[in-house]
Amino acid sequence: MVATDNFQKKSEQARFNLAAYLKERQRLCDTALDQAIPVVYPEKIYEAMRYSLLGGGKRVRPILCLATSEMIGGTLEMTMPTACAVEMIHTMSLIHDDLPAMDNDDYRRGKFTSHKVYGEDIAILAGDSLLALAFEFVATQTPKNVPSERSLQVIARLGKALGAAGLVGGQVVDLESEGKSDISLETLNFIHNHKTTALLEACVVCGGITAGASAEDIQKLTRYSQNIGLAFQIIDDILDITATQEKLGKTPGKDLKAEKVTYPSLWGIEESRAKAQQLVEEACVELAFYGDKAIPLQAIAHFIINRDH
Ligand code: GRG
Numbered sequence: 001m002v003a004t005d006n007f008q009k010k011s012e013q014a015r016f017n018l019a020a021y022l023k024e025r026q027r028l029c030d031t032a033l034d035q036a037i038p039v040v041y042p043e044k045i046y047e048a049m050r051y052s053l054l055g056g057g058k059r060v061r062p063i064l065c066l067a068t069s070e071m072i073g074g075t076l077e078m079t080m081p082t083a084c085a086v087e088m089i090h091t092m093s094l095i096h097d098d099l100p101a102m103d104n105d106d107y108r109r110g111k112f113t114s115h116k117v118y119g120e121d122i123a124i125l126a127g128d129s130l131l132a133l134a135f136e137f138v139a140t141q142t143p144k145n146v147p148s149e150r151s152l153q154v155i156a157r158l159g160k161a162l163g164a165a166g167l168v169g170g171q172v173v174d175l176e177s178e179g180k181s182d183i184s185l186e187t188l189n190f191i192h193n194h195k196t197t198a199l200l201e202a203c204v205v206c207g208g209i210t211a212g213a214s215a216e217d218i219q220k221l222t223r224y225s226q227n228i229g230l231a232f233q234i235i236d237d238i239l240d241i242t243a244t245q246e247k248l249g250k251t252p253g254k255d256l257k258a259e260k261v262t263y264p265s266l267w268g269i270e271e272s273r274a275k276a277q278q279l280v281e282e283a284c285v286e287l288a289f290y291g292d293k294a295i296p297l298q299a300i301a302h303f304i305i306n307r308d309h
Contacts, residue, residue: 016295016296016299018296018299018300018302018303021296021299022058022059022063022300022303025059025062025063025066025067026058026059026063028066028076028080029059029062029063029066029080029083029084029087030054030059032080032083032084033053033054033084033087033088034050034054036084036088036133036137036141037049037050037053037133044118044122045122045125045126045129048114048117048118048122048123048125048126049126049129049130049133051114051117051118051126052091052094052095052108052109052114052126052130053087053088053091053130055109055111056108056109056110056111056249057087057090057091057109058307058309059087060200060232060300060303060304061083061086061087061090061199061200061203062083062084062086062087062203063083063300064200064203064204064207064225064297064300065079065082065083065086065203065204065206065207066079066080066083066207067207067296067297067300068203068204068205068207068208068211068213068221068297069207069208069210069211070211070293070296071208071287071290071293071294071296071297072207072208072211072212072213072217073211073212074207074210074211074212075211077143078142078143078145078146078210078211079207079210079211080141081137081138081141081142082138082142082154082206082207082210083203083207084134084137084141085134085135085137085138085154085158086134086158086199086202086203086206088130088131088133088134088137089130089131089134089158089162089199090199091130092126092127092128092130092131092134093127093162093167093199094108094109095113095114095115095123095126095127095130096123096124096127097171098113098114098115098123099115099120099123099124100115100120102171102175103254103258105250105251105254106251107245107249107250107251108249108250109249109250110249111249114126114127131162134158135155135158135159138151138154138155138158139151139155142154142210146210150209150210150212151210153206153209154206154209154210157202157205157206157209158202158206160202161198161199161201161202162198162199165194166194166198166199166202167194167195167198167199169194170190170191170192170193170194170195170196170198171194171195173187173190173191173194174191174195174260177191177260177261178258178259178260179258179259180259180261181259181261183261185266188261188262188263188266189230192229192230192233193226193229193230195233196229196230196232196233196236197225197226197229197230197232197233198229200225200228200229200232201222201225201226201229203225204221204222204224204225204297205218205221205222205225208221220286220287220289223283223286224283224284224286224287224297224301225283227279227280227282227283227286227301228279228280228283228300228301228304230276230279231275231276231277231279231280231283231301231304231305232304233263234263234264234272234273234275234276234279234305235273235276235304235305235307237255237262237263237264237265237272238263238264238269238272238273238276239252239307239308239309240252240253240254240255240256240262241253241255241256241264241269242269243308243309247308247309248309249309263275273305276305277305280301280302280304280305283298283301284298284301284302
């Protein structure tokens with residue numbers, strides 16, 4: 001973290017150990033995801049699903065989901081099925097994004113992409129089955145002490161965040177924008193509000209819903225997540241320029257090669273970083289109402305801009 005980061009000082013005062021927190025939450029998520037997909041006949045598809053889902057990834061989305069639930073007064077047990085679902089959905093979007101028909105990438109999460117290992121046919125199906133399982137998982141695994149109305153809301157929110165009004169819509173505009181140097185800031189914002197922010201927002205909001213968040217809570221959570229969503233993408237764009245393949249676990253420099261307009265290509269790296277910092281500060285202010293209970297979500301917001309991969 002940068003020395004001037006005020007929040008770092010504040011969280012140290014509160015003795016909140018973000019590294020230990022993230023490590024423990026990653027372990028809990030990895031265990032739950034591992035148990036979610038046993039290998040049965042036809043083994044190949046279950047193995048392909050597990051290959052992409054397990055053993056990699058920062059788990060930012062499920063951790064955000066769990067942290068939001070706890071801030072609102074929920075428990076890990078109540079929210080873990082939703083947390084697993086968002087990681088399944090995120091992973092499926094990465095598998096499909098890496099396909100030759102899309103970004104055509106050979107590496108993801110430090111290993112070969114799904115289609116490189118299993119072929120395009122099985123990679124498409126592995127993504128499809130992770131997507132289907134995500135919804136089944138929320139519907140069947142959410143504990144009985146969570147009113148089913150909340151699970152219904154989670155399913156509706158997730159569906160909306162993924163389809164043409166969310167990730168898919170963002171991906172379509174991204175594909176259409178490739179190689180065009182005159183993409184406006186408005187179009188760039190559209191792409192990332194849909195491709196990246198929509199799912200991060202759903203993670204936070206759905207975590208809150210499982211815990212019984214009120215309409216006012218949802219408003220605050222929405223503003224927090226929209227700010228961190230854009231900050232996340234700005235840093236993603238910067239890392240594509242500055243990070244190594246070893247650190248990223250995927251091919252760097254892809255945006256430049258695909259002649260994509262990005263935040264750093266519009267604003268430069270330093271101004272982009274400053275903008276991300278400002279978005280995170282604003283996100284943290286949105287949660288001030290929750291006092292110390294907001295410390296994990298505020299610390300995760302800072303992790304998002306200080307990460308190196
Ligand atoms: C959702 C139905 C459906 C289809 C997918 C391919 C596609 C449509 C959308 C692309 C979405 C996409 C890949 C957005 C990029 C989001 C992003 C910044 C990913 C990187 O996330 P990290 O850094 O990755 O959290 P790890 O590996 O740590 O999980």
